[in-house]
Amino acid sequence: MDKPTGSTVSPQEALIYAMVTLSAVDRQMTDRELRKIGDVVNTLPIFGGFDTDRLVAVAEACATITREEDGLHAVLATIATSLPKKLHETAYALAVEVAAADLHVEQEELRFLELLRDVLDVDSLTAAAIERGARARYRTL
Template identity: 45%
Template sequence: MQLSATDALVHVMVMAAVSDKDVTDREMDRFAALISRWPVFENFDIGRLPEVASSCVETVNKAGLDALLDQIAQTLEPRLQETAYAIAVEIATVDLTLNQEELRMLEMIRDAFSIDRLTTAAIETSARIRHRRL
């Protein structure tokens, strides 16, 4: 099944959230916030979120994570691959801790996309600063 660019971005969001096997309320809240606020999602019907999330999990279970990452990379042009990585980092860092599974998922996403190391470092630093608390 061919993914739309928006569905591919949602798939990245879901992959980042489920990487540690525990989707937190904060992550779910961030899903809604990103979809409602980021311009890239302006044409996405949030009511489709459960359907797209299920499709993501189903694809991983059937074809594997690498196959899904390849499909997403083929779907997204390079500038949207940067956006996808920013989304993954945003979801992974929302609970202020990154465990090994989340770090590994971010590494896999980063490696699947055509993003240079300076850009990934900037995205990661920006998320860390944005989520910082007193």
């Protein structure tokens, strides 16, 4: 997939776009996924200084883009153009974290992760390691 051109948002907003889009792509944003997004934004150092009161507005802005014609690709383009290379793996890891949060990954979520991996140029070995780590963290008895 060619790297698309898109509008830009802050890197923190782009990370939120990745998580929100993953959660919404199957048309079911579960409570676990939404809690995970909130937990990530509230606890990870990358979101230091981010005004958490803006989380809902950022999520709504992302949702607005996804409803446009070719919205999914527009969101992917925005994520890709807004993140420095050093945060590409972070974006992928956060999306995987949200996917794993409800202990069931839908086909649409897998497809979004594939598209995100491609647009961010996350290599397959790194992606596999990120996915394996999430499986280990979310394994149940």
